[in-house]
Amino acid sequence: MEIGWLVPSAWVGLVAVAVPIAVHLLARRRRTPVVVASVRFLAASERAAPSRHRIDDAALLAVRAAIVVAAVGALAGPQVRSAAREAAWSRRTVRAIVVSGDAAALAAPDASADRVRTFQSRGDLRAGLGAAVAWLEAEAPGAREIVVAGALREGMLDARDIQRVPAHVGLRFLPDDGGTPGRTMRWTTLGAKGEREIVEVAAAERYTAARVVAREVPSDPAAVVAVSAPGTSQAVAEQAREAALGRGAVVPPDANRRVRLEWGARPQGSRPLPDIAWMRRAAELVPPAFDLSAEEGVLVARIAGDVEIEAATAAIRTVVDAVFHQDLDRLEPNAIAPAVLATWSRPPGPMPVGGRPADEGDRRWLWGGALALVALETWMRRRPRIAS
Amino acid sequence: MSRPVVSPADAALRDLELHVRTTVEGLRQGLHRSPFHGFNAEFSQYRRYHPGDDLKHVDWKAFARTDRLFTRQFRETTSMGVLFALDISRSMGLPRSGSKLMTAAVAAGALATLVIDQGDAAGVLALGEATHYVPPRSGSHHLQVALATLARLEPGAAVPPAVTLRRVAALMRRPGLVVVFSDFYEDAEALSEVRRLTRAGHEVIVVQLTSRDELELTASDATEFIDVETEQRIDVDAARLRDTYRRQVEAFLSGMARAVAAEGLHYLRLVAGEPVEPALRRFLIARRAASERQTG
Numbered sequence A: 001m002e003i004g005w006l007v008p009s010a011w012v013g014l015v016a017v018a019v020p021i022a023v024h025l026l027a028r029r030r031r032t033p034v035v036v037a038s039v040r041f042l043a044a045s046e047r048a049a050p051s052r053h054r055i056d057d058a059a060l061l062a063v064r065a066a067i068v069v070a071a072v073g074a075l076a077g078p079q080v081r082s083a084a085r086e087a088a089w090s091r092r093t094v095r096a097i098v099v100s101g102d103a104a105a106l107a108a109p110d111a112s113a114d115r116v117r118t119f120q121s122r123g124d125l126r127a128g129l130g131a132a133v134a135w136l137e138a139e140a141p142g143a144r145e146i147v148v149a150g151a152l153r154e155g156m157l158d159a160r161d162i163q164r165v166p167a168h169v170g171l172r173f174l175p176d177d178g179g180t181p182g183r184t185m186r187w188t189t190l191g192a193k194g195e196r197e198i199v200e201v202a203a204a205e206r207y208t209a210a211r212v213v214a215r216e217v218p219s220d221p222a223a224v225v226a227v228s229a230p231g232t233s234q235a236v237a238e239q240a241r242e243a244a245l246g247r248g249a250v251v252p253p254d255a256n257r258r259v260r261l262e263w264g265a266r267p268q269g270s271r272p273l274p275d276i277a278w279m280r281r282a283a284e285l286v287p288p289a290f291d292l293s294a295e296e297g298v299l300v301a302r303i304a305g306d307v308e309i310e311a312a313t314a315a316i317r318t319v320v321d322a323v324f325h326q327d328l329d330r331l332e333p334n335a336i337a338p339a340v341l342a343t344w345s346r347p348p349g350p351m352p353v354g355g356r357p358a359d360e361g362d363r364r365w366l367w368g369g370a371l372a373l374v375a376l377e378t379w380m381r382r383r384p385r386i387a388s
Numbered sequence B: 001m002s003r004p005v006v007s008p009a010d011a012a013l014r015d016l017e018l019h020v021r022t023t024v025e026g027l028r029q030g031l032h033r034s035p036f037h038g039f040n041a042e043f044s045q046y047r048r049y050h051p052g053d054d055l056k057h058v059d060w061k062a063f064a065r066t067d068r069l070f071t072r073q074f075r076e077t078t079s080m081g082v083l084f085a086l087d088i089s090r091s092m093g094l095p096r097s098g099s100k101l102m103t104a105a106v107a108a109g110a111l112a113t114l115v116i117d118q119g120d121a122a123g124v125l126a127l128g129e130a131t132h133y134v135p136p137r138s139g140s141h142h143l144q145v146a147l148a149t150l151a152r153l154e155p156g157a158a159v160p161p162a163v164t165l166r167r168v169a170a171l172m173r174r175p176g177l178v179v180v181f182s183d184f185y186e187d188a189e190a191l192s193e194v195r196r197l198t199r200a201g202h203e204v205i206v207v208q209l210t211s212r213d214e215l216e217l218t219a220s221d222a223t224e225f226i227d228v229e230t231e232q233r234i235d236v237d238a239a240r241l242r243d244t245y246r247r248q249v250e251a252f253l254s255g256m257a258r259a260v261a262a263e264g265l266h267y268l269r270l271v272a273g274e275p276v277e278p279a280l281r282r283f284l285i286a287r288r289a290a291s292e293r294q295t296g
Helices: A008-026 A060-078 A083-089 A125-137 A159-163 A234-246 A277-285 A311-325 A338-344 A363-382 B007-031 B060-066 B100-117 B140-152 B161-170 B189-200 B240-261 B277-294
Strands: A002-003 A034-037 A078-081 A092-101 A115-120 A143-150 A169-175 A183-192 A196-206 A222-231 A258-263 A291-295 A298-303 B042-048 B070-076 B083-086 B121-127 B133-137 B176-180 B202-212 B224-228 B233-237 B266-273
Touching: A008 A060, A060 A078, A060 A363, A078 A083, A078 B224, A092 A125, A115 A125, A159 B176, A169 A291, A169 A338, A196 A291, A222 A363, A311 B007, A363 B202, B007 B100, B007 B140, B060 B070, B070 B121, B070 B233, B083 B100, B083 B133, B083 B140, B083 B161, B100 B121, B100 B176, B100 B266, B121 B140, B121 B161, B121 B240, B133 B140, B161 B189, B176 B189, B189 B202, B189 B240, B202 B240, B233 B240, B240 B266, B266 B277
Parallel strands: A034 B224, A092 A115, A092 A143, A143 A169, A222 A258, A258 A298, B083 B121, B083 B176, B176 B202, B202 B266
Antiparallel strands: A002 A078, A183 A196, A196 A222, A291 A298, B042 B070, B121 B133, B224 B233
């Protein structure tokens, strides 16, 4: 068995032992005046007068010094290490739960851990993960694990964040599929259509069920924005996607609006706009540069000629704004794919040797000792003086 | 109707009378005979009985032993004056509760009662800012005057006991009994005056007063002692000095007792705050026994 100290620097406080000694030696002692009939027998023994620099009550002084030592020792944080205690350390689990979003139900997903603390990420999952790592480093020895629970969306975490978590800390992900209703924007490449690559931005309703259901885009009646861009211009597609996401394009659950943006002349067979309220309103709002038509319930906005990326982006924004902005209030990105989460997951590693030990409660013995010494000191001060 | 007003002096007198009465009753029960008998009729010698001699002076025990009649002759047949001289210096006012002066007043009052009850004369002398003097006289009224004087005594005088004893010598022209009450911290001068009184034919009883506080250092470790007479201040570690102090006080008291005994005088020590009657009874019994030994 050995004793370690959590805050060894606190032993510097031992210099405080000098305080009671100095006070005892230097302070002028309060003397009780007593009127007597004669001091003739006292005057004859004046050599016995108390010295201001003499230790009068060594026991009392020792107790006072011991109080200081005990308090300093407690501040230094003693930690008794024994084989039994280290075995117990290896058996216990210290778990930090990082909750993303409103996943209140996941606040305590596993109560079996010896020490658990929940971190609400408040929209910043990276910060929550960092706080969890910091807390684990200061915790008592034991297997360490971080559980990330709640809505795990793309962009909240990436591989670099996972690499910052120490290797011996296990990682588990509990994606929240049963959170509050929302809508997910899904970007899907539909394929090539002639020389053009057709991509579609779909806003799909997310049910309140336990799982997010991302509807298949081709048959999804709620898919709303289709971008038809030159096939050689993937960058245009990406910009269009970013633009759609950035505009918060989300349809209401009961909406069935689809928009496709195309570049080039109107093909044969396109129909004029039907008498549908949202299409008519879009026609009023969309700039005249766009040639609007309808194809099987889909609003098609065309711009003829070559289009730069910036122009394409602006066009998509304009259309999305015109068509959806009045109705949409939120956009949620895709959930992090389960396969990615599986890649990031790992079990807790072995307890690292060394590291920062944590308070095992051994301070209490010294604090208790200090309190007992204070009581003893009080008794010694008040005890009746006994003739030596 | 006005309420009767009791002055502090009256209250002190009643308090003293109560103490004195209690003490005297205890003494009478314990002594059976007057402890001062013989003061005013001191035995001198036997002589053969002559017709006409007072039969009360015939020693019937001697007649039973020798079958002869002897008449006892007495050297002095006049009443004897007893003067109680009290030291009322500031030190006699200690301890604050049940002071040495109070103890001395009770003892003096009790002895004065015994003296006057047997027909002798008793007086009081105490020197302070004013002179408290009641000349030795007999009679119950005079006893009340003496007790009232004792009750009025207040400590605080700067007059050492030696001065009081010199005044006693001046006031008592006829040989008498002087009972001196003091703590005798100024013992050398006082003893000198006691010797002078003895040489002048007076019998002197030295009553030394002390208290528990003076016998033992009961103060805590760090104490500033203030001499009530001189106001000298001394810082003392009482715990370290306690044994030495006790030995010195004991040496002082026993030295005083030895010095008094060396003069052939009687010595009585009274501890303030403790009952006076047991100590007085022991003292008077011993004194009477000594007196009887002297008279054979």
